[in-house]
Amino acid sequence: MRLLLHDTLATLPFTLAFAEGWVAPAADLTVERRPELAAAALGPGDAALLPTPEASLLVASHPIAPAVACVTDRAGTVSLRTPVRPDEVERTPVRLAGVSSAAELLARGTLRAFYGIEPAHWERGESAEAQAVVLEGIEALRPAEGGFAEDLSRAWFILTALPFVSHLLVVPEEGGAAVAERVVALLAEARAAAHERRRAWRQPWVEREGIPRERFDEVMGGQRHALEPDDRRALTALLSHGGRGTPYQAPPEWRFVESRSRGVEESRSDETTDNVTPSSS
Structure with missing residues (x-):
């Protein structure tokens, strides 16, 4: 079996342990970032x-395992950049600078409704005319060289009173809860390994990537890693608000498969209190 992981900043708590070799999957399971x-x-x-x-797009074949997800109602990893205040931008092409479908729908759901920006069209390539650029991941957290930067996850929460669910864990129909249990346990182990070593890797990591430590801690500390029942409305809302003009439409019904354990326990209070970098010993 393969476990595919979208390797981006929001999923870093799950992917880092595999990248660093802190956690190894069983011989019959391949993890690909x-x-x-x-x-x-x-x-x-x-x-x-x-x-x-x-x-x-996978509802018929791959139900959601809610014990693992990336959810935020605070700071997030998707940023809008404009040369002037966003409320001064009326109509412009919007450049989607290498962002995922989740970031695209977040932008589509907030630019007009929250900022009053009318997208002339959406571009995934270079666009010299674009006065609105959407960034995701590490690029979104780097300081703006000029103009204004807006956190679209925060805008979404203010607009809808719902969290932004950027990532979901889906598992194959065949195997059901047993497969979900196995994958959830592995991802819980990976997240725990990264969390236990956080004082050793975080400061060198943010320095290498050019991200302000305070901003990184705010984003990581504000993220939850399981989909609670109240969060499920946010899935349909994201596709309803942002899916128009895209292949992504809210399904008539989301399908879920529960594992026996919740898998990923929250430790939000610990995430933002480790600003001391230990010695290399």
């Missing part, structure tokens, strides 16, 4: 932690 991950990449026997809109 991918900088881009779409529904089409999954085979019938694959599990994946992937952007939420992609899960909407």
